Amino acid sequence: MSAVSVEQVLGAIKKAKVITNVDKLDPAVLLSDQNVDSLDLSGMLLSIEEAFSVEIPDEDVDGIRTVNDIVSYINEK
Amino acid sequence: MIGISQIGVYIPERQISNLDLLEKFDVSEAFVREKIGVFHRARKEPEQKASDLCVKAFEDLKRKTSFTLEEIECCVVVTQNPDFNIPHTSAIVHGQLELPEDCASFDISLGCSGYVYALSIVMAFMQANGMKKGLLFTADPYSEVVDEDDKNTALIFGDAGTVSLLESSATLTPLAFDFGSKGKSYKGLINEGKLYMNGRAVFGFTATVVPASINKLLDKLGITKESIGRWYLHQGSKYIIDTIVQRLELDERKVVFDMYEYGNTVSSSIPLLLSKDIGSLRAGEKIALSGFGVGLSWSSAIFQKN
Numbered sequence: 425m426s427a428v429s430v431e432q433v434l435g436a437i438k439k440a441k442v443i444t445n446v447d448k449l450d451p452a453v454l455l456s457d458q459n460v461d462s463l464d465l466s467g468m469l470l471s472i473e474e475a476f477s478v479e480i481p482d483e484d485v486d487g488i489r490t491v492n493d494i495v496s497y498i499n500e501k
Numbered sequence: 502m503i504g505i506s507q508i509g510v511y512i513p514e515r516q517i518s519n520l521d522l523l524e525k526f527d528v529s530e531a532f533v534r535e536k537i538g539v540f541h542r543a544r545k546e547p548e549q550k551a552s553d554l555c556v557k558a559f560e561d562l563k564r565k566t567s568f569t570l571e572e573i574e575c576c577v578v579v580t581q582n583p584d585f586n587i588p589h590t591s592a593i594v595h596g597q598l599e600l601p602e603d604c605a606s607f608d609i610s611l612g613c614s615g616y617v618y619a620l621s622i623v624m625a626f627m628q629a630n631g632m633k634k635g636l637l638f639t640a641d642p643y644s645e646v647v648d649e650d651d652k653n654t655a656l657i658f659g660d661a662g663t664v665s666l667l668e669s670s671a672t673l674t675p676l677a678f679d680f681g682s683k684g685k686s687y688k689g690l691i692n693e694g695k696l697y698m699n700g701r702a703v704f705g706f707t708a709t710v711v712p713a714s715i716n717k718l719l720d721k722l723g724i725t726k727e728s729i730g731r732w733y734l735h736q737g738s739k740y741i742i743d744t745i746v747q748r749l750e751l752d753e754r755k756v757v758f759d760m761y762e763y764g765n766t767v768s769s770s771i772p773l774l775l776s777k778d779i780g781s782l783r784a785g786e787k788i789a790l791s792g793f794g795v796g797l798s799w800s801s802a803i804f805q806k807n
Binding site: 485 | 532536699702705709740744
C-alpha cells in the first residue's frame, strides 16, 4: 500500500461522519485535547480500519493519541 | 400465525443517578447525555431476583389484557442472571403464577439479542405444538454482576422485566428473522465474577453486523428501509444507536430511543420500547427489531401489523 497522508486519514474520518469537527482537528495535538472522547476514538479507529483495510488491535490503541499517530501507524503496517 | 398481542413491563422504582458519578468517572454531563444516553439506571431491590421481575411484569400485563391462567401453554424466560443455576427460572415463575401443569416452561440463555431470538424460538415452538397462548418473559438484572467501579459498564445497565403475550389471534406477526454469532469474540462481554466489557470490541462488532443483518432482511423480503414504520434497536447506548442510524442512513424520526431514565436493560430493552407503541401500530405497518451483544450474537426481525 502506498503511503497514506494526513489528508486521506482526515477524509476517511470525515466520510464516516464519526465526529463533527474533523476540519478543525490539528494532526499534532492530542485527540483528547480536541474534544474527542473514548467513544469517538472507537468510532474513528473503526472507520480507519475499514477505509484502509488495517486491523488495530487493542494493545496498540494506547499509542494512538493524535491524527499523526494514526498516519504513522497505517504507514508502518 | 403466532404473534405478539400485548406486553407487560416492570421498571423498578429505585434509581441510581449517573449525574452523581460525573466526578468519579471523570465524564461530563454532555457525555452522559449524548454518548451513553442514560441519566438514571433502574435498580431492583437486592432481595429481588429475576423471577420477581417477571411476576411484576405479569401483573402489568394482566392490567392491560384479559386471559385466564388455564389458557397459558408455555412460559419462557430469557435471562443470563437466573434465580439459581438449577432449576430454570421459568419453573419458578410458573409456580409463582400458578400456571397449569400442562404448561411447558424453559429458559433461554441469551443477553441483548435474547428477545428477538426468543420470539422466533417460542413462536415456532408454539406453532409446531398447536399452542395458542404463551408467555415470553425477559428479566436479566445486571445489577447482580456489574462492577460499580468499572467505568465501562457502571453507567450503562439498568434492571427491568417484561412479558409478551404471544397468541394465535395476535395481529403483530413476523415476516422474517436473521440470526448470527461471532463466538470467537465471546470474551468481549463476559462475567467471570464481575461483568467485563471490551467497549471498543463490542462497538466495532455492533457497528458492522447490525447494518448487515438489517440489509439482509430487507433484501430477503424485497422491501426498502423506507417501508419500515418504526425501528426498535437494542438500547445499548445512545452512541451505538446513533452509529447504526448513521450507517444505515435511517430516518431518525422513525428510530425509537428511550433509555435515559432506566438504562440498558439487556433483553428487556426492545420489549420495553415496543410496549409503548403496540396499541398504536397501524394496520399494514412494518416494524424492525434488532438485538445484539453478548455472545457475541445478534438477531433481527421484521414484523407487520395485520
